[in-house]
Amino acid sequence: MATVQFTGSSCIGERRMATVAMSQYEGLRPSAFRVSTSLGPCGAGLPRVSFRRLVVRSATVVAPKYTSVKPLGDRVLVKIKSSEEKTVGGILLPSTAQTKPQGGEVVAVGSGKTIGQNKVELSVQAGAQVVYSKYAGTDIELNGASHIILKEEDVVGVLETDDIKDLKPLNDRVLIKVAQAEEKTAGGLLLTEASKEKPSIGTIVAVGPGALDEEGSRKALTVKPGSTVLYSRYAGSEFKGADSSDYITLRENDVMAILS
Secondary structure (H helix, E strand, C coil), rough: CEEECCCCCCHHHHHHHHHHHHHHHCCCCCCCCEEEEEHHHHHHCCCCECCCCCCCCCCCCCCCCCCCCCCCCEEEEEEEEECCCCCCCCCCCCHCCCCCCEEEEEEEEEEHHHHHHHHCCCCCCCCCCEEECCCCEEEEEEECEEEEEEEHHHHEEEECCCCHHHHHCCCCCEEEEEECCCCCCCCCCCCCCCCCCCCCCEEEEEECCCCECCCCEEECCCCCCEEEECCCCCCCCEEEECCCCCEEEHHHHHHHEEEC
């Protein structure tokens, strides 16, 4: 959240600064902006104003005269799936509460990449429904629709259904169903939701075909579906399954140990 704070010794000047600052932001849609005054005794009468979250997403707009985009190399062009506008119960969501989509349909792919002296085609093809890393790629507006262009490495997997448990990971990624957080401490005390530690243990649901080696061949992963593993706490992309279970996708080298 962005915060603007005013300090000073002149009551008149302080009030004027705060008034100007607040007038500049009161016209905004719900935002993550807060105006706060720390003016001592003479600032006691000034209001504290808070605004809800402001979502700003910048996309490169492709002029209407260009009707198609051909990615180069190992890049893919994905038409982004629309944000959910309602909850499962039918409640309309404001734009600030809508989750940024992480999936869509591949509409064009590059020619592939060269590894050593071998030309390797991309693993995804046009028409595939894919999931990609949240902060990857470049947003573009093409033919009035939202798209993203990104490297194939940033495509997490292929998902032909609406349930993340059916994801087919790409390259060296694995899909893990996260273990539920402990409800009690070792001494038997019940934990509140806020005090439950985020688990970094789960069961592997699916694995990718492996990363490409220096000769362009796939190297199979050492972890297998069904294994219970310990993984790096801050790695991967998190998803919520249709059954409200938590899932995470991450690279094999973020799996630290197999538990048995």
